[in-house]
Amino acid sequence: MILEIEELHLKDVMAASKLIDRSFSNSVASTLTNEGVSTFMSGLTSESIEGRLVAGNTFIVCRNEKSIVGVAEIRDKNHLNLLFVEPSIQRKGIGRKLLLNLVDRVRENKITVNSSLNSVDAYLKFGFQKTGPKSEVKGIHYQPMAYEIG
Numbered sequence: 001m002i003l004e005i006e007e008l009h010l011k012d013v014m015a016a017s018k019l020i021d022r023s024f025s026n027s028v029a030s031t032l033t034n035e036g037v038s039t040f041m042s043g044l045t046s047e048s049i050e051g052r053l054v055a056g057n058t059f060i061v062c063r064n065e066k067s068i069v070g071v072a073e074i075r076d077k078n079h080l081n082l083l084f085v086e087p088s089i090q091r092k093g094i095g096r097k098l099l100l101n102l103v104d105r106v107r108e109n110k111i112t113v114n115s116s117l118n119s120v121d122a123y124l125k126f127g128f129q130k131t132g133p134k135s136e137v138k139g140i141h142y143q144p145m146a147y148e149i150g
Contacts, residue, residue, distance in 0.1 A: 005101045008059035017046040023084035036139030072098040078108035114142035
């Protein structure tokens, strides 16, 4: 598998949106309430992603040849808003590769994330630490975490 990281281009927003939807539906949706699924899905549309990309959020993708196999987004200079990998090839280092690339792009001393509860162990393996109690907003249950850079 030859993996390359690059910035998300407008022409690839639809493919990225579909990948995120597949991964979310496979890994996260079952852990949320109906309200949480609805809230989360509203941010996965190609229109929503395109709007955040144009507004200046950092989006990167991981490609295996021509296919997008991973997507990550940073908002507010250092908050990891999305990190999704194609379900059929998770646990192959793609998430780590995306995260390490983001560390090089973030100009702050830490990256924060509101981890889905089923992803907490993965973030702990990446070096994130829990920064507060589990919380819930609009049906989305999450664990606040942070990764210290440097």
